[in-house]
Amino acid sequence: MKKLINQKPNKTLKLFLVLLPFVLLIILYMASSEARLEINPNDKLLPSFSQIADGITRMAFEPSKRSGEYLFWQDTASSLSRLGMGVLIAAVLGLIVGMVTGALPLFSAWMSPLLTVISLIPPLAVLPVLFIVFGLGELSKVVLIAIGITPFIARDIQRRTQEIPAEQIVKAQTLGANTSQIMIRVLLPQVMPKLIDAVRLSLGAGWLFLIAAEAVASTDGLGYRIFLVRRYMAMDVILPYVAWITFLAFFIDVALRQLNQKLFPWHAQGGKS
């Protein structure tokens, strides 16, 4: 018998092990749901799968009685556009601040300490300030996401920029490059794949801020809906919404990873000069 640390699952076993916990969880849920519904058919806490399917149909495939809109899709579109805007702004700002502080000591001297302090402010604590300053509309939600994840991206990009061997920067200068040429031609392309990685890592926090902002003040969105129907204990809507958010997060993560491999093949193959 090999030591545990040397034991690796083969392909079939691995697939089995991957699926096992999911299957167990579903079985556990079904059993609990059935047990509760048997005692009280009107129980709302653990709806059966058919009730959940009804919930999904009602939200996604039937127009809302009040507004005539398909709420599920409208919520998805609003939430994704807020998240996308916030993350895009954070990525652009984080890239610029990170590269400038990572490459230029004269800027790093005053920007890095400032960045550290800003990154320690809990973004949710300033949400009321954002509502006061930017109003209750789209802007305050987008700004919350941007404020929440920009410092993380900026600091990550700063570190990645500093990781690029100094030899490359010296070499570029001996070839005649000026500062902006070094930043655009040498540093930027090498930092871009790291930026996509940083965005992937910060998306979890992005969703958190999105749902928090929607829960507090909104008229649509995935987070808004979950908190709205909570009043009626509508678990048949909450559960599929949570599952859908999880799926979206997973899908975006996979898409970004593949985009990275496609755009920067030298990085995916471990190019380190």
Place this chain on the structure above:
Amino acid sequence: MSVNAISEQTPMIEVNNVWKQYDDNVVLEGLNVTVNEGEFVTLVGTSGCGKSTFLNMLLGTVQPSKGEILLNGQTIPSEPGPDRGIVFQQYSVFPHMTVLENVMATKGFQRKGMSGYLFGQNRSQARKDAQQILDQVGLNHALNKYPHELSGGMKQRLAIAQALLGRPRILLLDEPFGALDPGIRADMHELVLNLWKELKLTVFMVTHDLKEGFYLGTRLWVFDKLRHDPQAPHLYGAGITYDLPVGKMDQSIYQQIDDNLRPLPEHVA
């Protein structure tokens, strides 16, 4: 100065009483040498003897604590520039560019502009020049490969091609072949010697390998401490203990110097 009495020309590089120290730690002391255009100087010595520090002073990334280095009578610039090309032992090429792009980048950097990207006619001209120099260093079969797909020797060929397209007058080599196999090293020696003759470069090469120092170049500098204080070894820096013309000498002198220096490789780390 007497070393260069053979030639009448004014020296390209003049080192006047150069010291380098970090806090209390003296690395180099009292360096005084001159180098003429077209010389091929190899720098050998133990680890930490200051030979790389001296090379970095020529490069512009390290400044002398005392004294001055003159390039054509002017103080040498305190930052790297296009008149001094460099090849490091590693990280000398850009990992995100193909072989061809790596060399073309040199042309982009030479044009004044924000981005260093080339377009249109400039681009096709740069491609032609780059291909020509890649031919010269024997990399024409790998134009579209990324550096991580190249062997160590090919990477250094690329780094040399890149540096040379910038048309530097001085080429600095910081242990460029230290990580290469002996067979490939011999090929690289030939390449460097050919390029040096062809392009009339002035070359400074730091190496661990004393044989390399003898085989290549016209002049050998050995860096070592001139004085020793066993209680405080950091108080005295290194200087140039041997400044020898090599290459053109006949076999007996070569042998004599070789014997003189024989003990050296044993305390090379």
